[in-house]
Amino acid sequence: MSSTSNPLLEAKGITKYFGTITALENVNLKVHAGECLGVVGDNGAGKSTLMKVLSGLYKPSAGSLFFQGKKEILESPRDSQNLGLEMVYQDLALAGNLPIGENIFLGREPTKNLGFIKLLDFNKIKELTNAHLDKLKINVKSADQKVEELSGGQRQAVAIARSTAFNAKVVIMDEPTAALAIKEVGKVLDLINSLKKTGVGVIVISHRMDDIFTVCDRVMALFQGTNFAEASLSNTSRDEVIGWIMGKK
Amino acid sequence: MEDKDKKIVSLHLKLMPYLEKYGILLLLVIMILVMHILQPDVFLSWRNVTNVFKQISWQSMLALGVFMVIVTAGIDLSVGSIMMLSLMILAVVAKAGAPWYIVVITPLIAGFLCGLFNGLGITLLRMPHPFIMTLGTLYIFRGTGNLISGGTPISGFTDEVRYLGHGRIDLQWLGLEKSQYLPVSLVLIAIVYIIFWIFLNHSKTGKWIYAIGGNPNAARASGINVNKILVIVYSLCGFLSGIGALILAGRTDSGYPNAGLQSELDAIAACIIGGASFFGGRGTVLGVFAGVMIMGILRNGLNLMDVSSFWQQVLIGSIIVLAVYIDVLRRDLGTRK
Numbered sequence: 001m002s003s004t005s006n007p008l009l010e011a012k013g014i015t016k017y018f019g020t021i022t023a024l025e026n027v028n029l030k031v032h033a034g035e036c037l038g039v040v041g042d043n044g045a046g047k048s049t050l051m052k053v054l055s056g057l058y059k060p061s062a063g064s065l066f067f068q069g070k071k072e073i074l075e076s077p078r079d080s081q082n083l084g085l086e087m088v089y090q091d092l093a094l095a096g097n098l099p100i101g102e103n104i105f106l107g108r109e110p111t112k113n114l115g116f117i118k119l120l121d122f123n124k125i126k127e128l129t130n131a132h133l134d135k136l137k138i139n140v141k142s143a144d145q146k147v148e149e150l151s152g153g154q155r156q157a158v159a160i161a162r163s164t165a166f167n168a169k170v171v172i173m174d175e176p177t178a179a180l181a182i183k184e185v186g187k188v189l190d191l192i193n194s195l196k197k198t199g200v201g202v203i204v205i206s207h208r209m210d211d212i213f214t215v216c217d218r219v220m221a222l223f224q225g226t227n228f229a230e231a232s233l234s235n236t237s238r239d240e241v242i243g244w245i246m247g248k249k
Numbered sequence: 250m251e252d253k254d255k256k257i258v259s260l261h262l263k264l265m266p267y268l269e270k271y272g273i274l275l276l277l278v279i280m281i282l283v284m285h286i287l288q289p290d291v292f293l294s295w296r297n298v299t300n301v302f303k304q305i306s307w308q309s310m311l312a313l314g315v316f317m318v319i320v321t322a323g324i325d326l327s328v329g330s331i332m333m334l335s336l337m338i339l340a341v342v343a344k345a346g347a348p349w350y351i352v353v354i355t356p357l358i359a360g361f362l363c364g365l366f367n368g369l370g371i372t373l374l375r376m377p378h379p380f381i382m383t384l385g386t387l388y389i390f391r392g393t394g395n396l397i398s399g400g401t402p403i404s405g406f407t408d409e410v411r412y413l414g415h416g417r418i419d420l421q422w423l424g425l426e427k428s429q430y431l432p433v434s435l436v437l438i439a440i441v442y443i444i445f446w447i448f449l450n451h452s453k454t455g456k457w458i459y460a461i462g463g464n465p466n467a468a469r470a471s472g473i474n475v476n477k478i479l480v481i482v483y484s485l486c487g488f489l490s491g492i493g494a495l496i497l498a499g500r501t502d503s504g505y506p507n508a509g510l511q512s513e514l515d516a517i518a519a520c521i522i523g524g525a526s527f528f529g530g531r532g533t534v535l536g537v538f539a540g541v542m543i544m545g546i547l548r549n550g551l552n553l554m555d556v557s558s559f560w561q562q563v564l565i566g567s568i569i570v571l572a573v574y575i576d577v578l579r580r581d582l583g584t585r586k
Binding site for chain 1: 447451452453456457459460462463464466467468470471472473530531
């Protein structure tokens with residue numbers, strides 16, 4: 001948490017129109033290295049739209065994004081991934097029929113050259129997967145286990161592991177605990193905490209106050225597409241944040 | 250009593266991965282044993298075994314192509330028609346007096362282009378399901394084949410053209426008799442299956458084919474160009490159907506209008522018996538081979554026993570249902586809901 005340094009990711013004056021509908025109006029957001037920002041808001045407040053702008057899925061109608069102080073224009077999710085901006089989707093986007101390791105490296109598999117043909121390097125996939133899972137303290141029986149054999153919490157952990165396998169600097173998580181059993185929520189929140197320790201900036205969208213107050217350092221509320229309120233966790237309370245979601249200060 | 254039950258359950262769980270991988274081979278071995286017991290003199294004779302391989306040679310190509318498509322959760326109903334069209338083009342080109350190396354290449358190119366047409370249609374025209382596109386091309390390709398050949402058989406190819414389907418590798422140098430030869434088509438099946446096994450299991454593209462079948466959204470989110478992979482898969486499926494046409498040309502020495510009629514259904518059946526899932530992402534090359542073999546042995550064995558072909562239909566249908574039911578039971582035990 002180094003609020004004095006420059007933010008890792010900063011959005012300034014983001015505005016997004018869909019036809020005549022204004023989804024976002026002049027929204028600002030910033031997250032620092034090793035910091036977790038919670039984004040709260042009621043349904044339709046603009047949380048998902050804002051995240052899609054950050055991940056390059058939507059182009060903002062106005063406003064700009066700065067990554068490590070440099071202005072960036074994102075044309076596609078590939079661009080944001082190349083910057084080190086990763087998204088963990090609510091539906092997880094994992095292939096259940098493939099093992100954990102192959103999911104983590106899907107689309108970016110390490111290969112070895114055998115003469116003039118390139119073959120997948122399964123040993124390397126396994127090695128890198130085990131090292132990465134160890135680093136994040138994720139426990140699974142084996143990297144060869146298929147994702148469909150995992151519990152919801154383990155799947156969420158694999159999705160988070162995937163988002164951080166390529167030196168991600170900012171990870172955006174959409175409702176990371178929504179689909180989990182209560183005892184699994186804790187593990188995922190621990191995981192977010194260990195991510196922060198490695199210097200990753202984390203943005204968590206959630207409507208669960210427990211999540212926000214366990215892992216976040218700062219919380220901001222969107223209301224009807226605008227910045228409504230923002231405070232560091234130590235200066236606010238659950239009741240106040242719940243009030244923000246309803247549009248009361 | 251309870252302990253005993255627990256032991257049985259844990260034994261099941263331990264065996265499950267092996268059954269999943271090799272269960273279909275077990276079924277194949279059992280079938281071979283049963284046929285051997287029923288027909289001890291004939292069934293495992295050199296002549297009959299090579300006969301089975303010659304009979305399944307072109308079906309095994311169609312099945313392998315359809316298998317790749319099924320792994321992506323798609324379907325290709327047009328492989329029989331692709332094979333017929335490729336065969337007819339081969340026949341026309343051969344009759345026009347083209348040299349053998351041109352004649353041999355034409356069905357491969359024709360098959361590939363037919364598959365490409367399917368793939369582009371499914372992706373560019375955004376067909377709601379590959380079933381629709383390939384149902385359309387099932388008619389289009391067969392109709393085209395009849396248009397270019399006038400709907401009549403064209404027979405008589407040179408030995409070079411017939412080599413893959415009809416050639417024999419002499420094994421007399423091993424001290425075997427002249428009748429104990431190796432069909433070239435058997436060697437071809439082995440080579441093609443090994444190449445595609447490596448492609449599907451050890452290349453990036455192969456892995457992505459499985460990923461698309463498992464969850465196309467995950468593949469997209471990983472930056473995989475799903476449409477491009479689908480076009481490749483359907484093109485390869487067409488290419489394999491073209492190889493099938495070349496083999497069939499060798500076996501029958503003729504291009505004929507009914508070639509490959511309903512063979513798309515045989516190909517799908519072999520994949521399903523071999524453990525491929527219609528929902529995509531599941532199945533192995535070895536399983537498809539076993540599926541093709543099971544269908545071939547069943548037909549061959551029942552022919553040897555003079556069982557009517559009507560019973561063969563009933564039996565093959567029953568095996569499809571049974572094989573999938575076993576798969577359902579296995580899945581219930583193996584996967585979390």
